[in-house]
Amino acid sequence: MDIKALISKMSFREKVYQLLQLTSDFFSGSGDVDLTGPIQDFKIAPEDMKLIGSVLNTRSAEDLIAIQKKYIEQNPSGIPLIFMLNVVHGYRTVYPVNLGLACSFDTELVFECSKMAAKEAALEGCSVTFGPMVDIARDARWGRAMESSGEDPYLGAKIAEATVKGFEGDMGKYNLATCVKHFAAYGAAEAGMDYNTVDMSERTLREYFLPTYKAAVDAGARTLMTAFNIVDGIPAVANKHLLCDILRGEWGYKGLIISDFCAAKELMAHGVAEDHKAAAEMVMNAGLDMEMMSVAYINYLEELVAEGRVSLKQIDDAVYRVLKLKEECGLFESPYGHLDLDEAKAVILSEEHRAIARRAAEEGAVLLENDGILPLAESVESIALIGPHTDNGEIIGKWSCMGKPCDTVTVLEGMKKLYTGSRIECARGVFAAFDSKDESGIAEAVKIAERCDTVILTLGEEPDDSGEGRSKMYIDLPDVQYKLLDEIYKVNKNIIVLLFTGRPLSVVRLREKARAVLCAWWPGTEGGNAIANLISGRVSPSGKLAMTFPYSVGQCPIYYNHYNSGRPRPDDQRRYNYKCAYIDGPNSPLYSFGYGLSYTSFSYSEVKLSDTVLKKGGKITASVELTNTGNREGTETVQLYIRDLVGSVTRPVKELRGFERVTLGKDESKVVSFDIDEETLAFYGQDLQRRAEAGEFHIFIGGDSRVSSPAKFTLV
Ligand code: GLC
Numbered sequence: 001m002d003i004k005a006l007i008s009k010m011s012f013r014e015k016v017y018q019l020l021q022l023t024s025d026f027f028s029g030s031g032d033v034d035l036t037g038p039i040q041d042f043k044i045a046p047e048d049m050k051l052i053g054s055v056l057n058t059r060s061a062e063d064l065i066a067i068q069k070k071y072i073e074q075n076p077s078g079i080p081l082i083f084m085l086n087v088v089h090g091y092r093t094v095y096p097v098n099l100g101l102a103c104s105f106d107t108e109l110v111f112e113c114s115k116m117a118a119k120e121a122a123l124e125g126c127s128v129t130f131g132p133m134v135d136i137a138r139d140a141r142w143g144r145a146m147e148s149s150g151e152d153p154y155l156g157a158k159i160a161e162a163t164v165k166g167f168e169g170d171m172g173k174y175n176l177a178t179c180v181k182h183f184a185a186y187g188a189a190e191a192g193m194d195y196n197t198v199d200m201s202e203r204t205l206r207e208y209f210l211p212t213y214k215a216a217v218d219a220g221a222r223t224l225m226t227a228f229n230i231v232d233g234i235p236a237v238a239n240k241h242l243l244c245d246i247l248r249g250e251w252g253y254k255g256l257i258i259s260d261f262c263a264a265k266e267l268m269a270h271g272v273a274e275d276h277k278a279a280a281e282m283v284m285n286a287g288l289d290m291e292m293m294s295v296a297y298i299n300y301l302e303e304l305v306a307e308g309r310v311s312l313k314q315i316d317d318a319v320y321r322v323l324k325l326k327e328e329c330g331l332f333e334s335p336y337g338h339l340d341l342d343e344a345k346a347v348i349l350s351e352e353h354r355a356i357a358r359r360a361a362e363e364g365a366v367l368l369e370n371d372g373i374l375p376l377a378e379s380v381e382s383i384a385l386i387g388p389h390t391d392n393g394e395i396i397g398k399w400s401c402m403g404k405p406c407d408t409v410t411v412l413e414g415m416k417k418l419y420t421g422s423r424i425e426c427a428r429g430v431f432a433a434f435d436s437k438d439e440s441g442i443a444e445a446v447k448i449a450e451r452c453d454t455v456i457l458t459l460g461e462e463p464d465d466s467g468e469g470r471s472k473m474y475i476d477l478p479d480v481q482y483k484l485l486d487e488i489y490k491v492n493k494n495i496i497v498l499l500f501t502g503r504p505l506s507v508v509r510l511r512e513k514a515r516a517v518l519c520a521w522w523p524g525t526e527g528g529n530a531i532a533n534l535i536s537g538r539v540s541p542s543g544k545l546a547m548t549f550p551y552s553v554g555q556c557p558i559y560y561n562h563y564n565s566g567r568p569r570p571d572d573q574r575r576y577n578y579k580c581a582y583i584d585g586p587n588s589p590l591y592s593f594g595y596g597l598s599y600t601s602f603s604y605s606e607v608k609l610s611d612t613v614l615k616k617g618g619k620i621t622a623s624v625e626l627t628n629t630g631n632r633e634g635t636e637t638v639q640l641y642i643r644d645l646v647g648s649v650t651r652p653v654k655e656l657r658g659f660e661r662v663t664l665g666k667d668e669s670k671v672v673s674f675d676i677d678e679e680t681l682a683f684y685g686q687d688l689q690r691r692a693e694a695g696e697f698h699i700f701i702g703g704d705s706r707v708s709s710p711a712k713f714t715l716v
Helices: 003-009 012-017 046-051 061-074 098-102 107-123 143-147 153-168 202-209 211-218 240-250 276-286 296-306 312-328 341-347 351-364 411-418 442-450 479-489 527-536
Strands: 020-023 054-056 082-085 179-183 223-226 256-258 366-370 382-386 423-427 454-460 495-500 516-519 602-604 619-628 634-644 655-664 669-677 695-702 711-715
Touching (some): 003 312, 012 046, 012 296, 012 312, 046 061, 082 312, 098 107, 098 143, 098 153, 098 351, 107 153, 107 341, 179 240, 202 211, 223 240, 276 296, 296 312, 351 527, 382 442, 382 479, 411 527, 423 442, 442 479, 454 479, 479 495, 516 527, 602 634, 619 634, 619 655, 634 669, 655 669, 669 695
Parallel strands (some): 020 054, 054 082, 223 256, 382 423, 454 495
Antiparallel strands (some): 602 619, 619 669, 634 655, 695 711
16 A cells, blocks of 8 residues: 555545544444543534544444445545554453453463454454553552553563553454553552643653553554643643654654544643644644544644644644554455454354453452461352352453453352352342442341351442542442441351452451452453352462552552652551651551462572672572472462662662562472563663663562562672
8 A cells, every 4th residue: 555645645634534533423323432531512514524534432343334334435535444442451351450460460361361352353343452551550549540550660561562462463363453551651640630630750750650651662552642641741642752752752653643532622621722723733743643532633734734833744644654554454455454253253252262361360369368268168068148249240340342241250150150069148238339328238148147157248349430530539448348347247257358449449457357358350251250260279369469559548659669768667557756657557558569369378598699799781690499388389470679779869669670470389499580680770860861870789589579688789
């Protein structure tokens, strides 16, 4: 396809309309499209609909086919629409929300999940996914922590890379182009308030918040979505420093840049554009190619070109990137891309795909507490399954694309399928709504608990409590859920809690009465089977927290890779004055980054270094011997952290720089090694140049970020 020749034949009007993306209801009038932003009342003439560049959020393959069929017959240059969807944790076979999947620390699994989702979506005609979402999230009040890979840039970068490669593959029949989002630092919104101000130093931005986007770009992401928030006072969608200097300039990104939903128009609310025309000029001159659900370009680019404030070349370049993307997605060969409804039927929700989703739910779950009540023998006489998520297909979570609750294996179904010899009784007990005060179901639940051996409580958020626009100022369970726990505790002490949530929760009170707490996140289509496998011990929990669980919301934002301060905060509970500490609670979190229990136990030898001096240009190896000291097989994610004791700028008390999942049988041991070189130690100095600095370093290798007793070496 000679794209430049095609562009040369297009009218100006055709060009600017190619730079617009609208939701599918503008085409099919379906009306119930999954609007993820403010509803717009654009005045777009019906005859211009055939010129639009792209569609987001179609409701089904049939919807997509109908829209494209009508469109391709009318488009004057034979240019097809390109369809984009939020395929963020599965298409129809839904795997755990991304924060849950990140807790697997399993990049190969992330790749498999992405590949599966891409195949299902591509076969139903989708070309681009609005993912990976790679925003670093340090604040549990922020509802979109659910879609992130948590607080750590090293883990997040590895996951971003695996996701892009899983979706894009070789851009063949079963692949989707990706859209790395939301550029940049969207997760750093003040107070965990979605869309709120992001304000940080350039160094913090580069050190902690940009690496995940760069990893996705380096992995070949073909599109990128700008964030809603400001960065250093300028909205990301109009931020030349981000889009021109860093993204296009330093990183050499050549792909399409699309705005988030209506973000171009929001420049006026941000107070940086006096009107829509000024907004159009700002975003075009910052390098935005395509507007999602805002119409600054189609309304003002003609005037702006006539006034010399935007050049025709800028527009041609943007159109080139749109058409290039369509070509790479095979749309000029077939306007329906890789659509194949027959193969889709065979693939979607296939046992192979369900198995991937099940494995993801198993590996993403994090065992937070267990006094030995788990694993629960399959011979248990009776189980009381109580709670709002017991028989709830909504445990696929939000942002589950074409996922349907009716496809879900619920907790009840999964437990019944496995505990065939046990009597299982169930009751809702309470509702999950954070503001529910309804205690009317507790009495019946208590009666069931009283006559069963073991109680499994399915507690947590509502699925709709996490995700976009779901900021919360309280991140504990509602009192009514603790009331249920307390009342059941009076008649039965054998309580296991399953936690369903899209964010870390400050569930301190749970461990007073629950003998085990398993965080299942929103586990997806195979949630019930995965949970039954974990409860029974057929699978040993192996998840490790990708995001810190605060002791209290008052600690947010809280993250492991914090600086030491000049008055280091004591982690014990004593009251302190004149220290970097709270006087009314602990400084340490409820559960730390990297933490997670299993059904066995592991011991770590002391860290051995191949040398205590690392010369510039050289490398040393750090090793430990990991032993399974328990009485059954288990998987441990061994984590490597560094600490740079003295730098030209202050350095964090720990930084993750390596991890490896290791499965060992009873009494088995394995030596786990990590290479360390200058790249491992590099950081942005006062001059914003990234380099390692000579001096002393500590190396920690353990099962979570609380690991102590480091080995020491010097970089010379
Ligand atoms: C939303 C979200 C973005 C999503 C887009 C399309 O507002 O911020 O993540 O991909 O709109 O639905």
